[in-house]
Amino acid sequence: MADELELLRGADPAPPDGPHFGDGPLDHNAERRLEQLLRDPGNGLPARPGGRPGLLPGRLRDLLLPGPRRLRLAWGVVATGVVAALTLTLVLSGPSTPPAVAAPRPLVVETGSTPVSLRHMAERAAAVAETSDAPRLRKGTHVQSWSLGMSDDKPPITLPEERIVRWRADDSHTELVVATDPRHPGRPVLSDAGGEPHLVDDGHVLLDRTYPPSWSDAPPKSPPPRDPARLRVYLMEAQYTDTPLTTPELLDAMATLLDHWTLGARESAALARLLAGAEGLRPVGRVTDRLGRRGQAYVNDTGGVRRMLIMDPATGAVLGLESTLTAPEPAFGVEEGDVMSYSAWMR
Amino acid sequence: MSNDEIFAAAYREHYWAVTRYVARRLDGRAGDVEEVVAEVFTVAWRRRADLPAAALPWLYGVARNCLANAVRGHGRRRRLVDRLGNDDTAHGRHIAAGPDADTPGGWVHEALARLSAADQEVLRLTAWEQLGIDEVAVVLGCGNRAASMRLHRARRRLRAEIDRMRPGPPIAEHSCMTAPKEHGHG
Numbered sequence: 001m002a003d004e005l006e007l008l009r010g011a012d013p014a015p016p017d018g019p020h021f022g023d024g025p026l027d028h029n030a031e032r033r034l035e036q037l038l039r040d041p042g043n044g045l046p047a048r049p050g051g052r053p054g055l056l057p058g059r060l061r062d063l064l065l066p067g068p069r070r071l072r073l074a075w076g077v078v079a080t081g082v083v084a085a086l087t088l089t090l091v092l093s094g095p096s097t098p099p100a101v102a103a104p105r106p107l108v109v110e111t112g113s114t115p116v117s118l119r120h121m122a123e124r125a126a127a128v129a130e131t132s133d134a135p136r137l138r139k140g141t142h143v144q145s146w147s148l149g150m151s152d153d154k155p156p157i158t159l160p161e162e163r164i165v166r167w168r169a170d171d172s173h174t175e176l177v178v179a180t181d182p183r184h185p186g187r188p189v190l191s192d193a194g195g196e197p198h199l200v201d202d203g204h205v206l207l208d209r210t211y212p213p214s215w216s217d218a219p220p221k222s223p224p225p226r227d228p229a230r231l232r233v234y235l236m237e238a239q240y241t242d243t244p245l246t247t248p249e250l251l252d253a254m255a256t257l258l259d260h261w262t263l264g265a266r267e268s269a270a271l272a273r274l275l276a277g278a279e280g281l282r283p284v285g286r287v288t289d290r291l292g293r294r295g296q297a298y299v300n301d302t303g304g305v306r307r308m309l310i311m312d313p314a315t316g317a318v319l320g321l322e323s324t325l326t327a328p329e330p331a332f333g334v335e336e337g338d339v340m341s342y343s344a345w346m347r
Numbered sequence: 348m349s350n351d352e353i354f355a356a357a358y359r360e361h362y363w364a365v366t367r368y369v370a371r372r373l374d375g376r377a378g379d380v381e382e383v384v385a386e387v388f389t390v391a392w393r394r395r396a397d398l399p400a401a402a403l404p405w406l407y408g409v410a411r412n413c414l415a416n417a418v419r420g421h422g423r424r425r426r427l428v429d430r431l432g433n434d435d436t437a438h439g440r441h442i443a444a445g446p447d448a449d450t451p452g453g454w455v456h457e458a459l460a461r462l463s464a465a466d467q468e469v470l471r472l473t474a475w476e477q478l479g480i481d482e483v484a485v486v487l488g489c490g491n492r493a494a495s496m497r498l499h500r501a502r503r504r505l506r507a508e509i510d511r512m513r514p515g516p517p518i519a520e521h522s523c524m525t526a527p528k529e530h531g532h533g
Contacts, residue, residue, distance in 0.1 A: 021363050037392045038351060
């Protein structure tokens, strides 16, 4: 019989040849951190919790941006002079002054709107997938997001940003992140890039990087399957679990997927089919999201958090996901209805 | 090579080994692994002038200290998320589920958990990171003789726990480790 060290070796929770953390090329985040360290010969402070990037001297990348966003960015630069005085005032007045742009309100379901079942939405997505000019899968993402930032001694703040990740044919990719709040175009935006919450201009470039070629065959970096059953397994792997996903886990896994891939119609149809089978995800009616898009909303309440899924009624594609608190947490300075995070995905 | 180049080479060579080291010790909190590993290499970067030729045991030593800090300061947001119970890490399910109670891994983990933290660490370093005694000494910051003594005692105590949990014929006396070491450590 094996000795105690052999038994222990056999119980290694992270073996070198296991499904996670196995030897191989660095992944995207590891490459990014190494690059940050090498660029910062001083004290090396890139690795803030949550992995938010440091404030970098930015430059516009017109080629990377689609038309409307390019306008937004350019406008943001023009507006710099206009808002500079306001920004300076707010920054100098210290964190006790609540910035006007702090917290987004949760999305509101239109009263009297008719909820559409997820099954119906899945059928619509399947029909779109059959059309000849349906959108195709694209690696990378384009997302507007907020997240609740918390520290031990300051009130929570929200951090709006827009992220565009585009992959090239040689497996290199670019990432551009700008601070922007679509509800308040042109107004300063609260950011915690660089460590301390502070105001930056709308369109301020938080990150503009090009990464060398990299490759992975593990979810969520490998292409998502078009078959619902295989997509389910893919999402479990993306969540590092081998047990069936609960509905909140499914929604979180979906967000991970959409933060890496811009789905084509066939992948969207598979995802809609999975969502239609999720328990406790109920249709509530129509909403207009923060990008002004009409969508159908579906909510799940679990563990003090309400997740609201928003889908495009015309195509069955996922437009967004919002998490709000359903009970106050006074110890953490957050109240019922506060938005914890929000993502709105675009093509 | 400059210090920066040596650091970059060590980072590329040992990133995943350090990640596994951290993951093995953050059981059920896999969401924190990447964050702690980033901290390990940030600290290592600041101390890159001290990076020895055999970098991996030294990096494990840095990781050991970072993990102690991570366990102490779990962070306000993490507490909130845990309390809300909406995070995988709160359910301990972020890492692919470990061996269940019916598999050998389950009760071996349980036996290990009954030992002191110091015993656990020397055993993990030997069995999971597959370090030799001189390398264990580097990680623990002690001499070779002390490391050897700690391992000997920890093995004896682990064996006793395993025997206690699994009545039956006693397991074999320990033999020298012959398995290949973790790939890539220096």
